[in-house]
Amino acid sequence: MLIPMATFDPTSDADLVKASDHVAYECKMLRRTFDMLWRLVADPAKMGTTPGLRQALMESFIIHARALRYFFWTSAADRKHSLDPLATDYINDWLTKVPACTITQDEYNRMHREIAHISAARFDLKPGEPQWDFAKILGALNPAIDLFFEKVDPERLSQDVRASIQQQPGAGAFKSVRVQLTVDSLACSNVADQQSFVLHIPGKA
Numbered sequence: 064m065l066i067p068m069a070t071f072d073p074t075s076d077a078d079l080v081k082a083s084d085h086v087a088y089e090c091k092m093l094r095r096t097f098d099m100l101w102r103l104v105a106d107p108a109k110m111g112t113t114p115g116l117r118q119a120l121m122e123s124f125i126i127h128a129r130a131l132r133y134f135f136w137t138s139a140a141d142r143k144h145s146l147d148p149l150a151t152d153y154i155n156d157w158l159t160k161v162p163a164c165t166i167t168q169d170e171y172n173r174m175h176r177e178i179a180h181i182s183a184a185r186f187d188l189k190p191g192e193p194q195w196d197f198a199k200i201l202g203a204l205n206p207a208i209d210l211f212f213e214k215v216d217p218e219r220l221s222q223d224v225r226a227s228i229q230q231q232p233g234a235g236a237f238k239s240v241r242v243q244l245t246v247d248s249l250a251c252s253n254v255a256d257q258q259s260f261v262l263h264i265p266g267k268a
Contacts, residue, residue: 073152082148
């Protein structure tokens with residue numbers, strides 16, 4: 064069976080509406096995986112018995128962060144593939160509105176090489192070195208997420224995304240709150256240990 068060739072027109076509102084479900088998914092999963100990782104760290108018993116889950120959550124978080132870093136801070140001229148929607152497709156002057164990205168190019172490259180691809184850059188990594196600063200990454204993306212859904216034309220969002228936003232006060236389904244958390248140690252490759260964070264976690268008072 065032949066699979067129809069995908070197309071994407073960044074000037075088409077219909078295509079942007081379709082893409083909006085996937086943008087919203089990435090935003091929600093970024094925060095959900097972080098929340099789940101936070102809950103796992105807070106339960107020492109689970110930490111010791113579910114190393115596979117811990118690693119899966121860490122890697123999932125990085126994959127969603129990588130997708131959103133590209134979506135929010137890539138210009139149309141730098142679009143890597145014609146099928147890739149970008150925030151600037153939705154909001155013409157987006158790149159002049161969004162805060163500067165604090166995920167460094169080195170961190171972005173690590174997302175590609177250490178998580179998304181089998182790369183020689185992995186070969187000499189040692190457990191715990193270098194570490195991912197999950198709180199910093201989430202803190203870099205949260206303002207862009209909230210600003211995007213504040214500024215985007217609702218007509219370029221699907222009904223499901225609009226309904227999700229309307230169900231919540233403030234920044235809607237993507238609203239986050241600040242929570243103080245102390246992490247003892249995840250004792251695992253590429254994880255920040257023995258640090259106090261101020262984290263953005265959805266749905267917690």
